[in-house]
Amino acid sequence: MTQTATILRTGRKFDQVLRGAREVFMADGFEGASVDDIARAAGVSKATLYSYFPDKRLLFMEVAQNECRLMSERILSMIDETKPAREVLQIAATQLTAFLVSEFAQQVFRICVAERDRFPELGRAFYEAGPQNGQRQMAAYLEKAVSKGELCIEDVQIAAEQFSELCKVRIWSRAAFGIQNCFRQDEIDEIATQAVDMFMANYGCGPSKK
């Protein structure tokens, strides 16, 4: 995965190629995207494209890696630890839920799953940069909340995973199966609230002030 191999990173049109590739890959997947389409979308000749990237696979990996990085950063900016636990969780749940059903996340997920046999490294890279990283951040926060006496959790890792799983209720699989691709804010808010309620019922200390 860290293999950049023989990619030419200098040159005026490198970024242009990458942007075009991102656009077409995200829309059509790996097999569905033809190199001609990508070159056209990038506003670049096929020969130019191949002067930067030795083949389609490597171009795809480059794009996917960039997407993973973006996703990771986005998750990082989600938690603000200064507020009380329930509030923090509510905000995190809302953002996470919205993100999980976004066009962006859905497309990347779809490609990872679809090409899992062709690119085993891709699924792993995405999982680590995305879900795993996000859950690590969440677990770290939960740990602090526990030591502040706000929450009662034995296994913060499992709790973090349960939290993000609860944010998928109802809408995520509808998005994954292509049944619904646009979600209203109040749908998202409701799922987030349900998730926090359930989470706090199990892990909240003292009376669940739901």
Added chain:
Amino acid sequence: MTQTATILRTGRKFDQVLRGAREVFMADGFEGASVDDIARAAGVSKATLYSYFPDKRLLFMEVAQNECRLMSERILSMIDETKPAREVLQIAATQLTAFLVSEFAQQVFRICVAERDRFPELGRAFYEAGPQNGQRQMAAYLEKAVSKGELCIEDVQIAAEQFSELCKVRIWSRAAFGIQNCFRQDEIDEIATQAVDMFMANYGCGPSKK
């Protein structure tokens, strides 16, 4: 989806074709499976195959529909309502968790997601026959348990969805991303137990005798 159109269902080798198609499609997906491969796997000439099915798409749909039916039946046989709620849920959680990460379910899911643009009906058909149907059964059971006073649930539909979502914690996404494809029974049992614990903490009546 109910469109059978011009499929020839009579003839000695119909089932043979279907079995071969199932095998190859499940292994390689829609694009990955070539008609020649399927004919070979079915032990049938390509011409014969095309005498039954007008094209590859319809053959795929037929296979996928059959798989959905099987899945639906399997989920149906999961609940035994005579025992106490916690026990019923524990059994259901174990079976559901094991099913969700099985080779079979993962392959069907992968194909649905990968081909969602090419076959929008497929995703819908699978969703209805699989998750939605399973959750309807679960919600029906929860309803009874509530009226027996075993559980306290406002929205049984949401509760059913939360239940199945909790069964995915930790292992499901690892399977989906191709990071892990074999799961020990004790891993499954642990997730199932965690799911039931959390569920009962929120919806159990009286003292949570965890």
Added chain:
DNA sequence: TTGTATCTGAACCGAGCGGTTTATAAACTG
């Protein structure tokens, strides 16, 4: 046995794919 429905294998078609090449043009650099 004769007639009919079914199956076979292999050749074939046209299209699209990833990738290469080449001759030409444009853009930087000294």
Added chain:
DNA sequence: CAGTTTATAAACCGCTCGGTTCAGATACAA
């Protein structure tokens, strides 16, 4: 300006694919 790097368009190659065709083999029913 000259020289070199970079980009272009289009033709081209080999391959695989979905789908068709057809002459002959096989099964089966009378």
